[in-house]
Amino acid sequence: MTDQQGQGTPAPGWYADPTGQAGVRWWDGAQWTSYSAPHPGGAAATAAPRPALPSTTPVYTPFIWLIVFLPVLSSLTLFLYRPSFRLTEIGGVQTVDPGSIFTPGYVAILLIGMLIYALAIVFAALDHRALVRAGVVRPFHWAFAFLGVVYTIGRSVVVHQVARPRGLAPIWVTIGVIVLNIVIGVVWGIVLTAQLTSQLTSLPGLST
Template identity: 35%
Template sequence: MSYAPPTPPGWYPDGAPGMLRWWDGTAWTASTMAMPSPAPVATPQHYPQVPAGTPTNTPWIWAVVAVPLAGLVLTIVQLVLMQQMMQRMMATFNTMMYDPYASDPTNMNGLFVWTNGLMTITMLLSFGSLLLYGAGVLFAYLDHRDLGRLGYQRRFHWAWSFVNPVYPIGRSVVVRRQAGTGQWPMWAAIAIAVTSVLTAIIWTSAVLSSFYAQFFSTVSQFS
């Protein structure tokens, strides 16, 4: 026959729910106690928190946000120049249609010089846009560096600034998870990006529609 070892003294579940009773090793006693609640499980914190009051923005992040805004201004100037060039070409075309003798080399050379001048300005503006692009990458790097100095252990990598507006968005998300705030650069960057795209689409569509309408109107008069 097998031998069952005696139950050691200790607290064991009682018949009442949530209660424990003391077993002295030989018999149940009158001592009871409530069953302790289980200790909460500590969940690992993937984003360490910064001290309250830590700045969430640096001057460089606002420079990153402002770069596309400056690019929008250059885009508008380029669109205006393109509109003027197309209007000038259309006016010259109309003159040639009504007066064939107006197509002498002097007038054509003047048109070519004027058009080449506008194209040169447009190329310079495009070069300026490229410089702004590089400045945005530099500003993102400086912002990434200063966030580290402020105590942010987790930071969105500055190289994402090559894809606008990914850096301000990702950076704001990571900062918010550590500081509880700091999302305004993200919303500003999104608003500027949407405005830039809509401006280019609407303006280009309007200019092309006006050009083709005037062109076909002129051609229909001589058909």
């Protein structure tokens, strides 16, 4: 094949069909494949099939696993929230001060949550770039990470299409993480309820 990049072996991509037929054919970096498509510029070119990856090509990057497990860290930060109720007088009636809920732990949870959200987007962009380098054509766009788990699902489906039977593991692990987070949430709810009940019953002057 003629070097279309000016140096070394051309990178995987769509090139003019060497058989002379109209359209383009997929070059996998080593040889021509059976995948062909209409010439770029036509609407049909967008829907050209993604070439399959060799079975030796890694499809799971460290970044996708970081994205999958970050929600566990987010759930664990719930235990930083330890409100300490105090009384205040509103309209001549003793009641719990609404400001009691705004503890340093509450602020920490918000800040850590925002950081985790930002990291997930960065990791998605890095994962997308790694998939392109691995030879995945049109991998699921990293910007879907703004919608949370949508990126993990879409990414897994696309990778599964080109690397069967591999590619779906992040979805199954994500389901496990969701179940784990539900368990963590229930435990946290029980602990918090017990803590708040104990504080409320010990507040002087508050009728329960």
